[in-house]
Amino acid sequence: MKVWVLRHGEAEPQARSDAERALTAHGREQVLRSAAQLIGQPLQAIYASPYLRAQQTAQLVLEVLGFEGEIITVPWLTPESNPRDVSSRLDTGENLLLVSHQPLVGNLLSLLQHGHVHQPEPMGTASLAELEGELPLEGAMTLLSVRHP
Numbered sequence: 001m002k003v004w005v006l007r008h009g010e011a012e013p014q015a016r017s018d019a020e021r022a023l024t025a026h027g028r029e030q031v032l033r034s035a036a037q038l039i040g041q042p043l044q045a046i047y048a049s050p051y052l053r054a055q056q057t058a059q060l061v062l063e064v065l066g067f068e069g070e071i072i073t074v075p076w077l078t079p080e081s082n083p084r085d086v087s088s089r090l091d092t093g094e095n096l097l098l099v100s101h102q103p104l105v106g107n108l109l110s111l112l113q114h115g116h117v118h119q120p121e122p123m124g125t126a127s128l129a130e131l132e133g134e135l136p137l138e139g140a141m142t143l144l145s146v147r148h149p
Contacts, residue, residue: 115139
C-alpha cells in the first residue's frame with residue numbers, strides 16, 4: 001500500500017477565517033509542480049481537508065492527473081486533527097493521496113514511520129511525501145521520499 005501526503009500550496013495570509021484562506025498564484029504553481037510527481041502513480045483515492053486551500057490543491061491534482069474519481073472531503077484532515085485518528089482511517093486497501101495542513105502532515109508522517117509524533121517531518125507548502133507499507137499502522141510504513149516544489 002502507498003500513501004502520499006501533500007501539504008496544500010501557499011495560501012493567502014488572511015481571510016475571514018483560516019478555513020477560507022485561498023491559494024495564491026504562487027501556491028497554485030507549487031501544487032502543479034508537486035502534482036506532476038504523481039503522474040503514473042497507482043493512485044486510487046484522493047482525500048482532502050474541507051479547508052478551501054486544501055480543496056483547491058486537491059482539485060488541481062485531480063485535473064493534472066486526469067483522475068476519474070472524486071475528491072473525498074473529510075473533517076479529520078484539518079490542521080489540528082489527531083494523527084492517530086487519521087492513521088486509524090487509512091486501512092482502505094487503496095493507494096491514497098491525503099491533502100492537508102501543518103502541523104497534521106508532519107505529525108502524521110512521524111507517526112506512520114516511527115510510531116510517535118516526537119519528530120515531525122518538515123513539510124513546506126506543496127511538499128509531497130510518499131510512504132509505503134503492508135498496512136498503514138503506526139511505525140509500520142517507510143518514508144520513500146519527500147519532494148519540495
